[in-house]
Amino acid sequence: MEREVKVVIYGMGEIGKRVVRALSEKKGVKVVGAIDIAESKIGKDVGELAGLDRKLGVVVSPNVDKVLGETKPDVVIHMTQSYFKKVFPQLVKIVEYGANVVSTCEELSYPYIVDENLAKKLDSLAKEHGVTILGTGINPGFLMDTLVITLTGACVKVNKIKVTRVINASTRREPFQRKIGAGLSVEEFNDRIKKKIISGHVGLEQSIALIASALGWKLDKIVVEDVKPVVAEKEIKTDFLVVKPGQVAGLMQIAKGIAEGEEKIILDFRAFVGASEEYDAIEIDGLPPINEKIVPCVHGDWGTVAMVINSIPKVINAPPGLKTMKDLPVPSATPVDLRVCLKS
């Protein structure tokens, strides 16, 4: 591909803005359109909205048909919602306009366990229009699934897999600390869980299903446990709040893939203030055994932006259809000029 890759941003939230900023430092790629329904964003220049010091000459529009019809993008970076059924009509429309899709929709990272028929329908539609659809991100999409799968490549045998992600929320912004319940009493926390003000991590189920699918494992069930509070044992002070002993420091959630009564895949996600270490760990009980750890844990927002941008050449080069991370070539950072990694 000799010309620039044309990208439309669908969803100008925090990740969307970062994607715009990161793309502005690349060559061979151009943001040609942006879609968002928020009144506060409509009509604004994408560059200014993203915090760049210059206009990009592209304004945010709520009109999907107009943007896609007029710009004819190669790829739409889709960042609107977490649930497959909710984004399905949006994806159908993008595909019908003949554009490839990289989406951060968590459930799209392995949609077959949400609604197999709908996933197959999307796959057929993508093939019909000659485009590729991929759900990705840092988690789901990489740390608790694709990276795990990759490491099993060095194993002759795999018996059991344990993955742990621990985020020290003390180093994060105030909204994140509040979101995970830091500083609440256990009662308040449980009440917010009930009212769905605090919700779990979407995608643990997808990560387990993606791993099992790559390894050819037939799971009997995937159990996603309730979100639980991580209770502080001693006082924790952050820049924004104080957590007293017995109060909530954050949250944790565990999911398990079970086959023949055995826990074959265990994912353990924790985010709380005062964590002594933050890390991403993968333990594979196999031949050979593999104990891998990333310290500190990979930054979620930048990691997601990276996974999204780095998937652009992969989806353009891939055969058409609805793909998952296990179907595509190994992830890799894109060069400064994106055209380098596009097949001509």
Added chain:
Amino acid sequence: MEREVKVVIYGMGEIGKRVVRALSEKKGVKVVGAIDIAESKIGKDVGELAGLDRKLGVVVSPNVDKVLGETKPDVVIHMTQSYFKKVFPQLVKIVEYGANVVSTCEELSYPYIVDENLAKKLDSLAKEHGVTILGTGINPGFLMDTLVITLTGACVKVNKIKVTRVINASTRREPFQRKIGAGLSVEEFNDRIKKKIISGHVGLEQSIALIASALGWKLDKIVVEDVKPVVAEKEIKTDFLVVKPGQVAGLMQIAKGIAEGEEKIILDFRAFVGASEEYDAIEIDGLPPINEKIVPCVHGDWGTVAMVINSIPKVINAPPGLKTMKDLPVPSATPVDLRVCLKS
């Protein structure tokens, strides 16, 4: 593919034997032939030679044409030599018999830097015969290249990469300890280097070139430094030998990928007795930065066997041609029944 995958073992050395043992625990795959030129192996049953407690009904033959012609394998597991030009005629013959190839030839993991024309010729020939050729292993093939590339997938920007593999030879067999020079004086060590009795790790150059290729980096040069002794500071006793202070504990080798005067990729390989920790570490200076470590380091022999076996479905499913690890889907352990991961 409903029938069993037919495999020929080309090279019944230590890795070849382990591959036979590992394949014997899988379903949907059958060793249909074995090639080796060693007088001591010819005519022996592959199962017995590999240390299985049963015959496989396949005997080792030195006659490549006979074995390939009679067995018509889907894949040949090729494990003979380290250098691309030496194995080239062997690979050509396999391809002409219409079989896919997974090879542990170190230079084949990225042969373009050895002889670009020869590599392109092999690619054309593979396409002509509709087969796929892959050079892989644990190192080169995974720890110092494919895994590195995979981790950069979570980076928006990559400035510099450092990879370190430290093997504690104290835990290895005596021949390995002797091979790396443990117990020699520095003079003896350097003499053996000169006489090429002790040689460096083959493949560091390939690993650097593979990473650069995946990231779209143009390197000015790849510098592979001389093998150097790791000198013991205190006495080290192993089950087989004693190293006194000032004597050689093992060896180390460094390779660098350089662009515009900057060291962009550094690979540091060390194997010595008395290492306090053995590990595989990857440090990516990027956005976000990633510091990853596998402790203990991945077992080289089992890791290579795994990479080879796990590549069987990938090469069968891949489009024809000479491929490198970056071109194929993410590595993954094969299920017990290999047929599960084959496209029909």
